[in-house]
Amino acid sequence: MTDEVLEAEKKELKKQYKELLRISYRTLSKEDKKMIRSAFDVAVDAHKEQRRKSGEAYVFHPIAVAKIVASEIGLDATSIVSALLHDVVEDSTYSLADIEQLFGETVARIVDGLTKISSMSTDKNVSLQAENFRKMLLTLNEDVRVIIIKIADRLHNMQTMDSMPPNKQVKIASETLYIYAPLAHRIGMYNIKTELEDLGLKYTEPNVYEDILSKIKESKEEQDAYIDSFNSIIKGSLDAEKLNYDIKGRPKSIFSIRRKMLIQNVSFEEVYDKFAVRIIYKSDAENEKFLAWKIYSIVTDHFRPNPTRLRDWISSPKSTGYEALHITVMGPKGRWVEVQIRSERMNEIAEKGFAAHYRYKNKEKDDQTLETWLNKLQETLENSEISAVDFVEEFKLNLYAKEIFVFSPMGDLYSLPKGSTALDFAFHVHTEVGLHTRGTKVNGKLVPLSNQLKSGDQVEIITSEKAKPTANWLDYATTGRARSKIKSSLKLEKKKIADDGKVILARKLKSLKITLDEKTINQLVVYFKLRTSLDLFYRVGAGIIDNTKLKDFASSRNNAFVSFFKNRIRKTERPEELNKDELTSKYDSLVFGKEQEKLDYKLAACCNPISGDDVFGFITVSDGIKVHKKNCPNALQLQSNYSYRILKAKWIDSSQDGFKAEINLSGIDTMGLVNEVTKVISNNLGINMKSVLFESDDGVFTGKVTVVVQNKSILTNLIKNLKKISGIDKVTRV
Numbered sequence: 034m035t036d037e038v039l040e041a042e043k044k045e046l047k048k049q050y051k052e053l054l055r056i057s058y059r060t061l062s063k064e065d066k067k068m069i070r071s072a073f074d075v076a077v078d079a080h081k082e083q084r085r086k087s088g089e090a091y092v093f094h095p096i097a098v099a100k101i102v103a104s105e106i107g108l109d110a111t112s113i114v115s116a117l118l119h120d121v122v123e124d125s126t127y128s129l130a131d132i133e134q135l136f137g138e139t140v141a142r143i144v145d146g147l148t149k150i151s152s153m154s155t156d157k158n159v160s161l162q163a164e165n166f167r168k169m170l171l172t173l174n175e176d177v178r179v180i181i182i183k184i185a186d187r188l189h190n191m192q193t194m195d196s197m198p199p200n201k202q203v204k205i206a207s208e209t210l211y212i213y214a215p216l217a218h219r220i221g222m223y224n225i226k227t228e229l230e231d232l233g234l235k236y237t238e239p240n241v242y243e244d245i246l247s248k249i250k251e252s253k254e255e256q257d258a259y260i261d262s263f264n265s266i267i268k269g270s271l272d273a274e275k276l277n278y279d280i281k282g283r284p285k286s287i288f289s290i291r292r293k294m295l296i297q298n299v300s301f302e303e304v305y306d307k308f309a310v311r312i313i314y315k316s317d318a319e320n321e322k323f324l325a326w327k328i329y330s331i332v333t334d335h336f337r338p339n340p341t342r343l344r345d346w347i348s349s350p351k352s353t354g355y356e357a358l359h360i361t362v363m364g365p366k367g368r369w370v371e372v373q374i375r376s377e378r379m380n381e382i383a384e385k386g387f388a389a390h391y392r393y394k395n396k397e398k399d400d401q402t403l404e405t406w407l408n409k410l411q412e413t414l415e416n417s418e419i420s421a422v423d424f425v426e427e428f429k430l431n432l433y434a435k436e437i438f439v440f441s442p443m444g445d446l447y448s449l450p451k452g453s454t455a456l457d458f459a460f461h462v463h464t465e466v467g468l469h470t471r472g473t474k475v476n477g478k479l480v481p482l483s484n485q486l487k488s489g490d491q492v493e494i495i496t497s498e499k500a501k502p503t504a505n506w507l508d509y510a511t512t513g514r515a516r517s518k519i520k521s522s523l524k525l526e527k528k529k530i531a532d533d534g535k536v537i538l539a540r541k542l543k544s545l546k547i548t549l550d551e552k553t554i555n556q557l558v559v560y561f562k563l564r565t566s567l568d569l570f571y572r573v574g575a576g577i578i579d580n581t582k583l584k585d586f587a588s589s590r591n592n593a594f595v596s597f598f599k600n601r602i603r604k605t606e607r608p609e610e611l612n613k614d615e616l617t618s619k620y621d622s623l624v625f626g627k628e629q630e631k632l633d634y635k636l637a638a639c640c641n642p643i644s645g646d647d648v649f650g651f652i653t654v655s656d657g658i659k660v661h662k663k664n665c666p667n668a669l670q671l672q673s674n675y676s677y678r679i680l681k682a683k684w685i686d687s688s689q690d691g692f693k694a695e696i697n698l699s700g701i702d703t704m705g706l707v708n709e710v711t712k713v714i715s716n717n718l719g720i721n722m723k724s725v726l727f728e729s730d731d732g733v734f735t736g737k738v739t740v741v742v743q744n745k746s747i748l749t750n751l752i753k754n755l756k757k758i759s760g761i762d763k764v765t766r767v
Contacts, residue, residue: 042090045093046077046092049093049096050070050096052100053069053073053096053099053100053103054069056100056103056104057103057104057113058103058104058106058107058108058385059103059108059109059110061110062110065109065110068110068136069110069113069114069117071135071136072113072114072117072118072136072140073096073117075117075121075135076092076096076117076118076121077092078125079121079124079126079127080092080120080121080125083124085196086197087193087195087196091120094120094189095117095118095121096117097189097192098117098182098185098189099116099117101116101185101188101189101225102116102181102182102185103116105185105225105385106181106185106222106225107385108178108181108182111139111140111143112143112178112181112182114136114140115140115143115147115178116182116186118132118140118144119144119147119148119182119186121144122145122148123148129141129144129145129148132144139176142176143176143179143182146179147182147183147186166212166674177220180220181220181222181386183213184216184217184220184222184229185225187209187213187229188225188229188232190205191205191206191209191228191229192228194206194232200679202236203237203672204672204673205236206232206233206234206236206237207233207237207668207669207672207673207676208672208673210230210233210234210237210669210673211673212673213229214226214229214230214233217229218353220386221351221353221354221355221382221383221386222385222386223355223383223384223386224384227286227288227289230286230287230288230289231287231288233288234287234288234291237663237668237672238291238663238664241664242287244301245287245291245301248301249284249287249290249307252307253284256282256284256307256308257282259282259364259365259366259368259370260280260281260282260308262365263280263310263364263370264280266335267331267332267335267336268280270331270335271328271331274327274331276314276324276327276328277314278312278313278314278315278328279312279313279314280310280311280312281310281311281313282308282309282310282311283308283309283310283311284307284308285306285307285308285309290307298763298765305368305369306369306371308370309370309372310370310371310372310373311375311380312328312332312372312374312375313375313376313380314328314375314376314377315376315377316376316377316378321378321379322347322348324376325374325376326358328358328374329358329360332360332372332374333360333362336362336363336364336370337362337363338360338361338362338363339361339363342359342360342361342371343358343359343360344357344358344359344360345358346358349438349446351436351448352436352448354386355379355382355383356375356379357373357374357375357379357383358373359371359372359373360374435450435451436448436449436450436451437449437450437451437453437487437488438488438489439486439488439489439490439491439492440489440490440491441462441491441492442491442492442493447461447462449461450511450512452485452511453485453486453512454482454483454484454486454509454510455473455475455480455482455483455484455486455492455494456473456482456506456509456510456515457486457511457512457514457515458473458492458494459473459494459515460510461512461514461515462494464518466494466496467515467519468500468502468518469496469497469498469500469501470482470494470500471495471497471500472495473492473493473494473495474493474495475490475491475492475493476490477491477493481509482506483508501522501526502518502519502522502523503523504523506519507519527567527571528567530570530571530574530575531567531570531574532570532574533574534570534571534572534573534574534575535549535570535573535574537573538569538570538573541573541580541583542583545583545584547590554569556586556590557586560589560590561578561582561586623648623650623660623682623683623684623685624682624683624685625650625658625680625682626680629683629685632658633658634650634657634659634660635656635657635659635660636659636660637651637659637660637661637665637667639661639665639666640661640662640664640665640666640668641662641693641694642660642662642665643692643693643694643744643745643748644684644692644743644744644745645744645746646662646663646684646745647662647663648660648661648662648663648682648683648684649663649668649672649679649680649681649682650679650680650681650682651675651678651679651680652679653678660682692741692742692744693723693739693740693741694740694741694748694767695737695738695766695767696737696738696739696740696751696752696764696765696767697735697736697737697763697766697767698710698734698735698736698738698755698764699733699734699735699762700733700760700761700762700763701732701733701734701760702732702733702760703734703759703760706734706758706761707727707736709759710727710736710738710755710758710761713751713754713758714738714755717747717750717751717754720740720741720742720747720751721740721742722738722741723739723741724737724738724739725737726738734760737767748766752764752765752766
């Protein structure tokens with residue numbers, strides 16, 4: 034490293050320190066600045082030998098994380114110091130005791146939480162990533178600042194990921210979309226959530242990301258002109274009321290546009306709400322709500338509102354603390370446009386999350402703080418009985434869920450995730466109420482436990498001491514809290530039955546002259562094709578394994594050689610079950626890994642890939658390699674939780690029979706349309722039509738065609754040609 038480079042880095046460090054203090058959202062006292070300076074010096078010293086993959090000094094990473102924490106999230110000096118020191122214990126000779134001595138117990142606890150998250154589990158039988166997430170989520174109960182700094186750390190890593198190898202990029206981006214973005218959303222850090230999602234898409238589906246980005250840039254001028262025309266219509270009315278306001282256009286994120294395209298099965302051009310109009314007004318606390326509805330009234334005087342699209346999060350704020358009025362109105366040029374109405378205080382809370390909450394926490398209406406949410410989650414987090422992957426899945430149920438508001442019989446208001454059932458409500462009120470639920474009433478009528486609740490429902494829970502969860506309850510509950518409590522209760526019940534079963538089994542085996550020892554238990558588990566001894570004892574206790582079955586086991590045990598021989602024969606038969614012709618016709622066009630090996634695989638039913646699709650291989654536990662499309666609904670979860678089981682896969686020139694694909698068509702019914710469609714399909718070389726279904730209803734035409742094609746380019750070409758037919762409005766691959 035040359036002296037010039039080192040000198041330049043020193044200058045840059047001084048500049049970064051001043052910048053860090055300048056951009057801090059909080060007012061920093063002299064003591065705060067002194068502590069930050071001290072932490073800055075410790076971080077520079079601890080990381081002096083380290084460099085990032087890009088070649089820059091490593092210390093710029095913790096400084097960047099501290100800047101995100103200081104300005105974008107707006108946390109206090111303690112958090113800024115913890116962010117500066119977040120990698121110090123892991124990467125240098127500084128110990129936790131040193132940190133505590135220099136900066137106090139709170140900083141040491143936060144740094145310890147961040148260090149714990151980074152240390153990976155060594156148990157190879159579980160997903161390392163899921164185990165890691167579990168550790169991270171458990172730190173939520175210690176100090177939420179741990180998780181917020183971790184999100185800031187992940188944001189900076191995502192912003193500087195260009196110099197990493199592609200497989201690492203996909204793994205980190207998948208983790209980000211799978212857990213970090215939903216976490217940021219749940220903590221109310223919407224700006225950071227949006228950036229994490231967009232960056233996640235940039236690395237998981239780069240072509241899609243670049244395509245949408247370029248289209249957004251192209252339509253920027255048109256969007257600005259549209260917002261100007263919208264403003265000019267309502268500006269006069271707002272000014273006449275002497276309101277102090279600002280109107281901004283906010284483009285929707287690339288990720289949310291992509292999600293709309295997928296959910297609604299439309300192209301970029303067909304997504305109608307690619308941006309929102311945001312009206313931010315100045316107000317004192319007393320008039321805040323009144324002014325929001327006044328602005329609502331002015332907007333709806335000029336533009337017709339969509340009555341089904343009013344969202345009032347001022348009367349009932351989201352559990353993240355988000356407050357705003359959202360209305361969708363018919364704007365200029367006959368286009369629906371979303372209008373968001375927020376005070377400056379509401380806007381700060383929406384952008385900064387809970388950091389801004391604390392700035393306003395003396396206000397009476399801000400009683401829904403982060404603690405409320407953490408208390409709700411605590412029971413789910415402490416349920417350590419479920420596997421790491423299940424744990425993360427259960428936790429995720431609580432993250433992105435939209436909310437509904439329901440009432441108790443006494444009129445108390447509860448917020449629940451959208452899709453919650455009456456049983457979820459029972460567990461939401463109290464675990465004991467949930468566990469002893471006998472029935473539920475909604476709006477005075479008896480309903481099943483699986484009844485899905487709607488906003489405004491009044492829910493009453495009927496309990497009984499004798500009532501207890503059954504396995505069916507898992508089909509009725511959707512929230513993480515309810516499901517984890519039901520699973521715990523079922524496990525406890527199973528354990529009680531298993532304890533009795535063990536005693537019964539020992540007694541029954543004794544009468545058959547067999548001692549219940551470890552060897553016998555293992556033999557029984559294998560004989561009855563079970564997974565664990567707990568399963569064995571439970572089945573005996575529940576009467577599933579009875580005297581007759583145990584006698585059969587005793588006689589087979591006496592003839593162990595025959596049993597062993599049978600098993601050997603059974604095992605050699607298995608591969609014969611596969612159809613060799615089927616194998617060779619399907620498996621000769623995909624290659625796996627760096628060596629581009631040809632391996633046996635199966636095509637995943639969840640996304641049905643065909644030749645030419647971007648795919649990857651996933652090594653399953655019992656079903657060999659499954660091939661998934663890169664944009665498969667399950668891809669994020671697999672790449673995030675099981676990245677060590679992911680195999681690179683790509684199609685090579687193939688000569689196989691073909692792949693099945695379904696195409697949906699819709700449009701205006703015209704004479705000869707069906708004939709035209711079948712003619713286009715027949716004229717495309719290399720396409721075999723398997724089935725055709727066309728329907729016409731009041732002048733609207735819909736059709737489903739199943740074709741067999743050799744690769745994606747042939748299918749893409751067919752779809753393009755079908756779109757050219759007069760009267761056809763939409764052609765999509767299922």
